[in-house]
Amino acid sequence: MRTAAVAGWPTFETPEDVERIEAVPLADRDLPATTYQVVRRAAVQWPERVAVSVMPDAARWREAVSLTYGELLDGVDRVANALVRRGVTPTTPVAIVAPNCLQLVPAMLGVQAAGVAVPLNGGLSAEHLATLLERAGVRHAVVASPDLDGGIWDKLSGLAAAGHLDHLFLLDPTDDTRSTVATLEGVDGVAVEYLADAAAAEQPGHDDPHTAEDIAAVFHTGGTTGIPKLAAHTHANQVIDAWLIAADSTADTSGEPATMLGALPLFHVNALHVTMLAPMLKGQRVVWAGPLGYRDPALYGEIWKLVEHYSVATMSAVPTVYAVLAGCPVDADISSLRFAVVGASALPPAVRSAFEDRTGVPLLEGYGLTEGTCASARSFVTDPRPGSVGKRLPYQQLRVVDVAPDGSWTDVPAGGVGTLLIGGPTVFAGYVTGRGDDGFVLDHLGKVRDGWLDTGDLARIDDGFLYLTGRAKDLIIRGGHNIDPAAIEDALRAHPAVADAAAVGRPDPRAGEVPVAYVTVVADMQTSAVDLEEFVAASSLEPAARPKSVTIIDALPVTDVGKPYKLALRADAARRAIEDALADVAGVADVVGLVADGSVRVVVTVGADADVDAVGARLDEFALASEVVVP
Incomplete structure (x- = not known):
């Protein structure tokens, strides 16, 4: 017999809370069915609360423009209705290519309310964008105006002129400047209009056509290793993962709802789930750090002042951001900042120590991937486990397996290293491989078997806590011997002058490949390649894993969202x-x-x-x- 739906939030501050939360079936948690219902519920409960405050840019952080939850719902309704009027149906893909700005928030949610959002990185080449648009069957796109981002406008208007798009909806900068009106003169069959103008002509109120199992959005993975894949998320995927993220009560304070800093681009799943949907489920405010976010050098000179000004309780970023912040003098009262979340790549111990020593703010690691919607594990302030990315989130499952040459899986005993699998309600619906008469053609391409997602990550699980040891594809195979690059990297990071390290295979005519390493050095410290080679040679690394060379470089390469780029x-x-x-x-x-x-x-x-x-x-x-x- 079904129990009544459970409203409210469980306590989620310790590892033991995971099992206690699961004592209530997920189906009884009274979750909204769709992302539009998330916005509507928030607007009904907290119409006058500030939902988002967006800076025009980092230098003008005091001039942020805000929307209440009531105003946000009004904007989402109008955007959705404008799209429907122009032919968008629940299965129509609409690309979104723009940096973060005030209009992007209702645009992202409005697209999901009317059709299917396809957020794309404007930094991708025109050729890659054209391929992704064609694969997803996109003909409508929400794009940056020339005043917001001239480079994106040039790229997308060029794709439209070449026949890849039929309708462009333009977004203005947050400060609402519009110096010129963009058009595509002389191009037949392409409509160009400003989204704000189209939405202003509509009325509030929207009939949500979606169910929980409909596709809400399609996110591209990677983006620097050839043509990215397109991973489809259902509304249930997004709402459930956002709810699991929001369930963390560590940032909750008495009285006013917590405020979060958002500075990652909204074409990335972390930004959508951690700093958009999750806060909306609790009526929290997100302060968005302008169109460049963490890529804006001006942000780092102002960040502690804006933390004080907006009483920021938590933030989410990648290790490279915290490495920079560790060198920023704390010139404001940041006592409101209870913790900071880090993910996307391994957190070097030196970065953790430097940041926490500088700020007194604990860094909590998390783990997730696009094919798992977003987050699958998180750490705890109350139970720090150095080297771990945390314990699984409630209602998700983790397994570690050996993958045989024939592809079969065998579970690895507790503490053993193997390939990490994820199961549960956040496993994605599949990759978009094309478009048919009824919508997307989806295929898991061998990544999901019997509901379990092969992450491609190597890991071990000890006492319920997850420890990542590398990527299966990053293994260095020296004469048939598998070498985990993480062991080399950890050995080098133990040197006091090493800020971070990355080990890769160097082609070798006899061994196939041999390990080599690249490192960055802590500011104001001196070392040499010879010193580091001698240091790691004297470590406990097995002889085969000792790198043939160590190269000192200014910065390890990363993708646009801070993931290591070992290629x-x-x-x-x-x-x-x-x-x-x-x-x-x-x-x-x-x-x-x-x-x-x-x-x-x-x-x-x-x-x-x-x-x-x-x-x-x-x-x-x-x-x-x-x-x-x-x-």
Whole structure:
């Protein structure tokens, strides 16, 4: 017999709370069915509370423009109704390509209320964007106006002129400046209008056409390793994961609702779930740090002042952000900041120590991925576990398995390392591989089996806590021996001068590949590659894992959302390997390591009098895509 729905929030502050929360079935938790119902419920409960405050840019953080929950719902209704009037149905994909701004918040939610949101990174190449638009069947797009982001406007207007889009809805800057009216003159069949103008002509009130199992949004994964995949999320995926994030009561304070700082781009799942939907479920306020967010250098000189001004209780960012913040003098009262959340990549111990020592604010790690909607594990202020990304969120399940050559899975005993699997209500609906008459064509492409998502991450689980040890695809295979790069990276991070480290495989004609490492150095500290090589050689690393070289660089490469980008390092390692192999061959002018469609390629340029056969013979010794160019 079904029990009555349970309203209100459970206590979620300790690891033991996970099982207590699960004592109530998820179906009895009284969750909204769709993201639109999240907004409507918030507007009914807290119409006068501030939902969002958006800065025009980091330098003008005192000039943030705000919307109450009542005003936000009004905006969402009008956007949704304008889209419906222009032919958008519950299965119509609408691309969203714009930096964070005030109008983007009701636009994102309004698109999900009318159709399906397809947020895309405006930094992708026009070719990649065109492929993703075609794959998802997108003909409508909400895009940055020239006043908001001229680069995005040029790219998307060009795609529209080339026949990839039929309708462009433009977003204005947060300060509502509109210096010119953008058009596509001389281009037949493309409508261009400002979304604010279209929405202003509509009335509030919207009939939600979606169910919990309908697709709410499609997010691209990665974006720097060839054409990204498009992962589809249902409304249930998004609402449930946002509710699990919001259930964390650590940031709750008596009286006024907590305020969160949002500065990641809304084309990323963390921004949508952690700093948009989750706060709305509790009637909290999010302060958005302008269109560039954490990529705005001006933010770092002002961040502690704005934390004090807005009484920010928590924030979410990536390790590279906290590494910078650790060097920012605390020039304001930040006692409101109860904790800060970090994810997307491993948190170097040196970064944790430096940030916490500087601010006194605990850093809590979390774990998730786009195919799991967003978050699947979180840490606790009350029970810190160094090196762990936390315990699973309620109603989600974690397993660690060995993957056999035939693809079969065998569970690994507790504490053993294997491939991490996720099960539960946040596993995505599938990748969008095309579009048919009834909507998206979805395929899990082998990532999901019997409801379990293969994350591709290597991990172990001890006492219920999750410890990540690397990516399965990042394993360095030296003569058939698997080497976990995380062990090399941890050994190097133990050096007091090392801020962060990344280990990759360097192509080798005999062993297939050998480990090499790249490091960044703590500011104002001195070390050398030789010193680091000697340091790691004296560590407890097994001999096969000791890196053949250590290279000091200014910064480890990352994606737009702060995830490590090891392909760039592999390309550099491959370049160095080929340069060494060709050192005694005359006529070699240049060696370049490239990343193309998710793989590494080396291009060797030789002079007209070079022995091309000798160069080719050396290259053939490596299991590596390569090309010889004779100008």
